[in-house]
Amino acid sequence: MIKNVHGNTVDLLGEAIVSGRYAVGGSIPSESMLCEELGVSRTVVRESVKSLVAKGLIVTGPKVGTRVLTEDQWNWFDPDVITWQAKAGFTPEFVRDLQDLRRVVEPAAVRLAAVRATADDIAAIEAAYAGMKHAIEKGGDYVTFDLRFHQGLLHAAQNRMLVQMSKALNALLRTSFEISTAKKDGPKSSLPLHRAVLDAVIARDPARAEKAILILIDGAHKDIEQVLGSRRRLPRLSRPARPIKVT
Known part of the structure; x- marks a missing residue:
């Protein structure tokens, strides 16, 4: 824009x-x-x-x-503030704050999605999943479709405040997806975990959906903590997402 x-x-x-x-x-x-x-x-x-x-x-x-x-007085739910922080570079404290927020918000949102998701919501999440699968098998932009998958879940909760909160969460999601993509077979191993979340939402099973998303979140948390512990530089979100290359 x-x-x-x-x-x-x-x-x-x-x-x-x-x-x-x-x-x-x-x-x-x-x-x-x-x-x-x-x-x-x-x-x-x-x-x-x-x-x-x-x-x-x-x-x-x-x-x-x-x-x-x-x-602590800045509006961290303002997308511009998040974008400026992303350009400046994330601090470990900032990333951990977002990780905590994700663990609180996303499981609750997925429980709601399992109850409230419309046919259009399911179709959008399915399309995002198909894009992730295609990127793994044929190469391409996995991160963008992964973001769409999680944004679709938050939208499917049919809660306007959660949709607004997703704008702040996007920064963490993009960071964790970049780290996951950089790991050998990271996206391939996480794909069935995404399928488990989607299948639970389709089955209208809130408890199973919550359990599945927590497995995904905890895996991402572990990946990010490894990067923070190694003191390697976190991905800069001002750059395009790293595509998957199929050899």
Whole structure:
């Protein structure tokens, strides 16, 4: 999606804050300095600052100026904040926060999906599964279809708040899928686990669906902890997903 001048300015300032260019508790540059640095009008800068205030990144006022807030005050359910963190690089603490969130949210969502999923929901998840299977057998973009599979499950819960929460979870899902894809036979070994989740949803069996998704989540958790423990660099989500190559 192509953003306008305001959207681009919000992105530039947001990325600068999340990456630590502007220190917590410190001031961001003045309006005039930002206008000159970014080549935009005062109106654009003011509207961008308002957007960042709404996202919890900064506070502004006559006595405090415009200052960067601590991370615990940022809106971590805002897709832009997640995207900026992804570009800056995930910290182990951030990834573990998301892992905890996933273990709380996704099993509950899958239980609901097993009760509420429509025929269209099932068809969308089946199509995503078919894309994963094709990528394993013929090569291609496995990660995108894996994301669609899990997004389909959350959508099938028929809960608007869970759908919004999935935007935050996407960052963790993409990270864990990238790590899984990099492991030898990782996607191939996880495919039947995905099938077990889908079959349980189709069978309208909430308990079985929850048990199956927990097996998937715990496997992903183990993979990520191995990467964090080895201090290898986590995947950068600003890059395209790594395709599977069939030899």
